[in-house]
Amino acid sequence: MTDAPPPSQRSRMRQFFRVALRYWGDRETRWRAWGLTTAVLFFVAAQIASAVGINKWNRLFFDALEKRDVPGVWSATGWLPLLVVATALSVSGLVVCRMLLQTRWRENLTRRVSGWWIADQRYYRLGFLTKKLTAPEYRIAEDVRLSIEPLVELAIGLISAFITAATFAAILWQVAGSAEVTLGTVTVVIPSYMAVAAVLYAVIASLAAYLTGRPLVGLVSRKNEMEAQFRAEMTRLRENAESIALIRGDADELSTAGENYRRVVAAWLRIVRQQGIIALVLNTNGALFPIVPLLLIAPKFLVGSVTLGAVVQVVAAFSAVQAALIWFVDNFVRLAEWFASVTRVDELVEELQGLDIGTIMEADTQIELGESEDEAIHIENLSLAHSNGRVVVADATVAIERGAKVLIAGESGSGKSTLIRALAGLWPWGSGSIRVPAGQSIAFVPQKPYLPRGTLRSILLYPASERPVDDETITGALQRCGLGYLSRRLDEEEDWDRILSGGERQRIAFTRLLIQKPDIIVMDEATSALDEESQEVLLGLFDNELADATLISVGHRPGLEDYHEQKITLERRPAGAHVTSKPIGRSLWRLFRSRRAANEDTAD
Structure with a gap:
């Protein structure tokens, strides 16, 4: 029998979700799952609505300041407590529902994977059938957590980013208007130029992050593997402590532990180098994106086309659109770490599903x-x-x-x-x-x-x-x-x-x-x-x-x-x-x- 080629990243994702998404289909858990999902989406919408309200409040407040309209300032100030309470409640509700969804989903997946591992003596046979899959208990205890908790946060972030981008892009379209660029005798009108600029900027930043961060997936997976092997060696040392102590094996065990930890350090150093490159891209973006909208809206303010309140609103809206569209940039490292854990969980599930007697041996050798x-x-x-x-x-x-x-x-x-x-x-x-x-x-x-x-x-x-x-x-x-x-x-x-x-x-x-x-x-x-x-x-x-x-x-x-x-x-x-x-x-x-x-x- 020849070894099959390793599954692709897309295949790994598909296999993982085929198992993990059963939380929404199981008779015992589906009502709770859909209830928590609905609550999370409600609070996401409430949080974005609060952000839109604060954005509009900024325009009212700064327009009143520009006109030195005291009643207008006090009127805007009167709305502030309501906005603060709405924001606090929506954020708090989202945090609670998110954590409940993470806990219950992880509970379901952990029970499923650990059930496969323990049932039919798979925990015993696994050691005979594969030598490449180390520390299954670590994968169940830690990698399942790291494959679920960030996934919920990333999914919420992605949904929020999409809705936020669409909402605040509409504000940019309405408030900033068009821009006229004169090239010699030709005048070019760019409709909704602030929204277009936000999209272009986000595309460039995301592409830069992808190119610099792509190698991180393999590096994080390698690091997790080395960490698991180091923990397994420490567990082996503890379980055989008496035998090792009696034969004075301390020096040899210290050498082995040191060698295993050197592999952990080497894996971490490769990640540190790649993180440094990614940090350069992210920090450059972090320094630029608050300045870019000011430079783009300043000409219109100087000629009196927009008010100070409109400038503040446009800058805030541009930043919101920009932050939403570069969601991938901001979360690439977490995505890499999450996918590394997904890969390790999927490898374990794949091995466990293959441990049925009928699938590990040919029909004539059972x-x-x-x-x-x-x-x-x-x-x-x-x-x-x-x-x-x-x-x-x-x-x-x-x-x-x-x-x-x-x-x-x-x-x-x-x-x-x-x-x-x-x-x-x-x-x-x-x-x-x-x-x-x-x-x-x-x-x-x-x-x-x-x-x-x-x-x-x-x-x-x-x-x-x-x-x-x-x-x-x-x-x-x-x-x-x-x-x-x-x-x-x-x-x-x-x-x-x-x-x-x-x-x-x-x-x-x-x-x-x-x-x-x-x-x-x-x-x-x-x-x-x-x-x-x-x-x-x-x-x-x-x-x-x-x-x-x-x-x-x-x-x-x-x-x-x-x-x-x-x-x-x-x-x-x-x-x-x-x-x-x-x-x-x-x-x-x-x-x-x-x-x-x-x-x-x-x-x-």
């Missing part, structure tokens, strides 16, 4: 997951491969009866953990089928159990934290797994993942099994942090409380065979690991355990 016709787990003609096509496990066919205790063994790298991932439905590369009995619950116990934030009770009941379980059941399970001393702390909220040792976390996992009583249990090195005596106690649960559960476990430690009755061995070969299955006799071990239990009872 692992078929289904329900078995009996109560056994059937693995048939299963081949597992890496993303580069290298086969790890070849043509495995195994049946695991209900209640069986199965050990998966093999040398390191033979594909044991990959087989576990395939059983969990997390591994997309391969062929064959895995069929599990319908209606049976499955629990997976990894080497390092996940402990979410919250109370100890919620951790023990995870992932069904709201499930009603009485304290006696929880306390009994803790006692059975050697964690009885934690029974008094069920409702304490601590950073348990940091507080508990590796062995205690593995005991927590077994406590969960006692509480939840799943039908099928899949373990991957689940007792690696325990001593042999503790391992014996916990694996003994599968002869007692969990005797009815089907057990599939991966492990290297000696003596594990004594706790299982079937062994699946993965023998590494060039064409992929060969899989064999054979029964294990447990009679001697059961006899030894029963005699030891009898001796203990006699001693008691």
Whole structure:
């Protein structure tokens, strides 16, 4: 398969809006969305109406000053409080409605993207399928915000600019009138010359801003990528702090962090250089545009064609038209930053939408997951491969009866953990089928159990934290797994993942099994942090409380065979690991355990 060409900027925008604009179409959000949009547009119109009122007030006031008309001055002054109140209310209303629209729209898009990320284990599979897409959590938390909040402000600004330009251009047309330019014996009349001048000036300024600012889009995108990688490295350092500290890896980590931050600085310096060029254009425009209308209207004032009030009104109207028409100039940097975030969000959405099993593999290279016709787990003609096509496990066919205790063994790298991932439905590369009995619950116990934030009770009941379980059941399970001393702390909220040792976390996992009583249990090195005596106690649960559960476990430690009755061995070969299955006799071990239990009872 050949890589497709990267999407164009227009394609990125179209894909982003196809997802983001669902806020106005979803049944649950459309009424709120349209209500907030209507409120924003109302206050935009009110704000522009207030600006027009102030523009006309300027003419009345300065005409009265020019004529030294005291009653006229006082009359104009009397209207000022009303204009101030109207302006304040319209601006305040627009700010509140704008922020509400930003918050609710971001909430909708964040929920949608994070839902895609978390659903169907995409957060897990994403790391296998793409290496170029870094820090998806940063894209959801930060880039979604940066793609929505500026968009609302930019959209409001664009609408305001269009209406303002049209409104104040009409004022220029009416007040400034035409200009006569004499060239020798020919007199040329330029109708509405102030409006024409404002448009020409804005076109020149916008073109200059576009040419100087265009490279900024790629630079900002590169900067955001470097920032995300730096944050990811810092997170990795924090999550592995103990391991790094124990092996004295400080110097190496400091060097790595310094190198990552140098990339951030380099990306920022490129932006600074380009911002300097853009600033030169923007500041030149900022210095010129208040002066240009004065120079254009001055000849008409000097010959008495317009009043002082008309001059003030024309200058204000020209500035308003100019500010509206060079909206692109003033916002080019923000547009570049916004589009960079849109690109990163769209890349994430694109990857997440492509994570469906049917789209990431060709039709003839899928692992078929289904329900078995009996109560056994059937693995048939299963081949597992890496993303580069290298086969790890070849043509495995195994049946695991209900209640069986199965050990998966093999040398390191033979594909044991990959087989576990395939059983969990997390591994997309391969062929064959895995069929599990319908209606049976499955629990997976990894080497390092996940402990979410919250109370100890919620951790023990995870992932069904709201499930009603009485304290006696929880306390009994803790006692059975050697964690009885934690029974008094069920409702304490601590950073348990940091507080508990590796062995205690593995005991927590077994406590969960006692509480939840799943039908099928899949373990991957689940007792690696325990001593042999503790391992014996916990694996003994599968002869007692969990005797009815089907057990599939991966492990290297000696003596594990004594706790299982079937062994699946993965023998590494060039064409992929060969899989064999054979029964294990447990009679001697059961006899030894029963005699030891009898001796203990006699001693008691």
